[in-house]
Amino acid sequence: MRIDEGKICFITANFVGRAVNYSLKPFDWGKADEATQRLFQSDAFEKEFSELMRIISNAGFKTIELWTAHLNYGKATQGQIKKAKQILERYELSVHAYAGSLGNSEEELDQSFALAQTMGAKILAGGLDARLLDKAYKLCQSYKIRLAFENHPNRETPEKIKDMIGNKGDWFGACVDTGWFATYDIDASEAIVALK
Template identity: 25%
Template sequence: MKHYLTKKIGALVLFALVAALPVSHVKGQSYPEKKLGWSLSAQTYTFKEFTFFEAVDKAKSAGLQSVEAYNGQELGGGIAGKFDYKMDAATQKAILKELRKKGVKLVAFGVVNGNTEAEWKQLFAFADAMGIQTINSEPKEEFLPLVGQLATRYKIKVGIHNHPNPTPYWNPSIVLAAVATANSDYVGACADIGHWVRSGLDPVACLKQLEGHVKSVHFKDLEAKSPETHDVHWGTGVSNVAGVIAELKRQGFKGNISAEYEYNWENNTEDVAQSVKNFRQILTAGSL
């Protein structure tokens, strides 16, 4: 009980410090992450109960200008079908046109895999046509050399994503071995900090282990250090959000950070908005 109260009090103190920051800290720089070469996006799986374009609208209302799509979400927006790398060129153009109208960029896609060489080639061609900068994936080991070749050819980053233990890439040492096999400067890690916490790992230590190889981030803050836990507003949980931000800055990370808020599924837009606000205030405060 004492440990629990200490954790809760620490989280509340951090949150209070963030909330108390004067407006001058963020005035004139609503998107401070851009100065570091970061894009802060929503992984549309956060809004999986809705269509892709409903998710885009929710991301925009939460203060985000870009999204990471996931394979299989109904498109909506007057466009038939699902978000799928096998969609035809006309559907691709329709999606990009609608995104331009909304002022939202599609910067990443994941977690998505190919099951054959042909599918991997199709996936990269699709990402290239859609202007996607990063594919987040959990490739089978046999496809790693091909993924590296395609990533280099298309100049598209690939982040090898970690789900919790005992999935194939749960530990950074496994990811590093896969990166070596892929043998491409464009292939590295998609650091899912929440899943590291679920696996009993320290997210800052994991980032240090992956230094120089972090291509993208899936951002979460969790209520407890346990496999059975849930998302909370960033900076109020156990994921050491301030430490993660500081470590990414120290490493000179450049790339996409996707908000994944996998809780309160039908009404979590405000949760994402508050998390984004907290992230930007912690980033701007610097010393927290």
């Protein structure tokens, strides 16, 4: 079965616990993220990236939201980027969005946009330092890539996300993580309506 790529894509961050064999008790996203980054910055990159894409492709997906821990804008080598593109092509997968922490400096933000463009992403999703909003807006226009703010800490409410979007809705938007709304006891369906 193939999934309509215009409607849904696989979020590679779903594999957050894979690098630690899903063994963290209690689960700690930060530790799992660090372990994933270590694994995907090692000599095992090609094998691990290929295995993830095989699983995703076999599940019927054609598009992915690529997590920064699987191909980090500040740490991936040109060789890893080239291999990632070859592996995606082999499994007939395309990158619709590049997601995660998008940087705390102008340099990191530039790197995240550049890698997103290289991978063919149309959207950057996640979070960044609010001081970088004007720079991000200029990069959106330059790269022709939209930026979607995820409702994580410091932007956990619809109001905070709307404040970040401000008058830049032509390039900025929201990326909803319904589980995070629940973490803050916010009704996800009401929050989504509020973000319209």
